[in-house]
Amino acid sequence: MKKYNFKDSKVIKEIDLLKNLHSWSAQGNLDPIVVEKAKGIYFWDSNGKKYFDMSSQLVNVNIGHGNMKVIEAIQEQAEKMTYMGPGFAVDVKSELASKLLDIAPKNMKKVFFTIGGADANENAIKMAKMFTGRDKIFSRYRSYHGATYGAANLTGEPRRFPAEPGIPGFIKFFDPYLYRSPVDFKDEEEACNYYLEQLTEQIIYEGRDSVAAIFLETVTGSNGVIIPPENYLKGVREICDEFGILMVCDEIMAGFGRTGEWFACDNWGVVPDLITFAKGITSGYLPLGGVLVSQDIADFFNDTTLMCGLTYSGHPMGCAAGIATLDVYQEEGLIKNSKLRGKVLGEELELLKEKHPSVGDVRYIGLFSAIELVKDKVSKEPLVPYGQDPGKIMPLILSKLIKQGFFTYTHENIIIVAPPLIIKEEEIKEAMQIMDRVLSEVDEMLK
Incomplete structure (x- = not known):
């Protein structure tokens, strides 16, 4: 095995460019x-x-970087137990689930832990289909939900294109992006009503009994921090209730204080059926994500097999980091x-x-x-x-x-x-x- 001096920054960059593939980039012009x-x-x-x-x-x-409380929690967990399979009950997994449910909307009752955001959305898609018995999933054009195959099909913006032709049943609709709307609305309420009526009409045309879930980034993230009009999310909630559709809030980027509330949906008092999360749960110190589910969905899987599984679901190291991170949010x-x-x-x-x-x-x-x-x-x-x-x-x-x-x-x-x-x-x-x-x-x- 060839030895390199990885204390030399020139060597680090040279080997990085020679041996690593970088996300979303043509590799030939990189200068990391x-x-x-x-x-x-x-x-x-x-x-x-x-x-x-x-x-x-x-x-x-x-x-922020280098928080010692989280670092020490990771060190302590590493000394105690680095890994245990997802079928076991482990203290840190139970504690983190409990802490999460304490800060989540009150209808949330259980957690399924994943490795990150994309697989949180992958598993939320499957849960929605299993719970409703329906096949179609709605999401917005200006959205990013991950790059794995299902999450890429859920995504609306051009990063979905390499996954196409895609999985049948993924339907896109337009966000209430008022700055770029083709209609000159007199006020936010008129705009809100317009986009909700469009969504209702599209659901009817797609088959009101065929739609399992509507996925939304509560606040659209990388595609422009598009903040919904005041009553938009409440309107989506009402549409979901009318047609028996699950409302899924992707809080992977917007959760954990990013918008000034624990979860972005709290800004509008909206209660979704599922919440997907990642990123801020450990602040990137270790990979971790998950799906929060409502009481109805949790009860459904008491008698129906949950066909979701990951080797690293509820990884003890990630859970330990998550516990400490939630403590930091509160203590600071x-x-x-x-x-x-x-x-x-x-x-x-x-x-x-x-x-x-x-x-x-x-x-x-x-x-x-x-x-x-x-x-x-x-x-x-x-x-x-x-x-x-x-x-x-x-x-x-x-x-x-x-x-x-x-x-x-x-x-x-x-x-x-x-x-x-x-x-x-x-x-x-x-x-x-x-x-x-x-x-x-x-x-x-x-x-």
């Missing part, structure tokens, strides 16, 4: 940052350069902090929108926000066409941000801003000064 350490809301590269982690990596490191007041610091972030975003011709819209809830870039504020023409970026404009903008120490990611014509929930007011303002400078460069590009 070699990261040396991470702490709090920052990480440092091998040259000692510091970056604001303004996307919490993949909107998952909610409690991070749910409240998300709401308070979210107001500061919102104010900064509104200033950017007012100042920069390239900023068409900003959307924010808690510490979950997006900046939508346009060629023209009046026409709202996107800076890059949907699903295309032939001039590589968005990667160029992203590289300018990263060069100045502002790390995040983009999708379509949108820049995501979702820092760890531990961020301070002065840190938000300092980081957004970088954004301001880069957006000024984007403005110049439009001239």
Whole structure:
């Protein structure tokens, strides 16, 4: 076996490019940052350069990097028991399930643990079909639910295309994306009614007795932090009740304080039938996800075999990390902090929108926000066409941000801003000064 000096950053990058495949990338033009350490809301590269982690990596490191409470919990569990099969009762699995159900909507009664978000959605699809005896699954065009085969079919945006032709029975509908709506609504209520009526009509055309579930990212994540109109989710709940359809809230990105509440659905007082979760449950310290199910669904599987199984379901190490992470949220007041610091972030975003011709819209809830870039504020023409970026404009903008120490990611014509929930007011303002400078460069590009 050939030996390499993995203390040398040049070797690390060379071997990474030679031997690893990177997600969502053409492999030939990659230039990954070699990261040396991470702490709090920052990480440092091998040259000692510091970056604001303004996307919490993949909107998952909610409690920030290097939290010792979680690290010590992982160490303690590793010494006690690293693994036990999912058929056993283990203390940390029972404790985490109990803690989760304490903070979840009150109709949630049981948990099925998974490895991450995609397989949480995979198993929620199967549960919905088994419970209802129906075949069709509705989800929205501007959605991302994972890259495994079922979750990719559930996904609405272009990352679903490699999984097509797909599984029969996956139906897409339009989100209430008011900024890009073809209809000029007089107010939010009119818009809400329009999209709910469209959804009802589509269900009828698809066969009202054939639809098992409607899946929604409670707040659409990577596809633009699209926040639903005030009564939209309640309206979807009523439609589901009318037609005997299960309402599934994908809270993988929006859960665990990201929107200023434990779960995003709490912002609107909506009670879904299933909730899928991952990311913030361990803040990325270890892989873990799951499905929360209502009393009715839990009761159904008392007599019906649950045809779901994973080798690593309820993994003790992940559960130990999850317990400690939930404790950190509570002990450090991070749910409240998300709401308070979210107001500061919102104010900064509104200033950017007012100042920069390239900023068409900003959307924010808690510490979950997006900046939508346009060629023209009046026409709202996107800076890059949907699903295309032939001039590589968005990667160029992203590289300018990263060069100045502002790390995040983009999708379509949108820049995501979702820092760890531990961020301070002065840190938000300092980081957004970088954004301001880069957006000024984007403005110049439009001239």
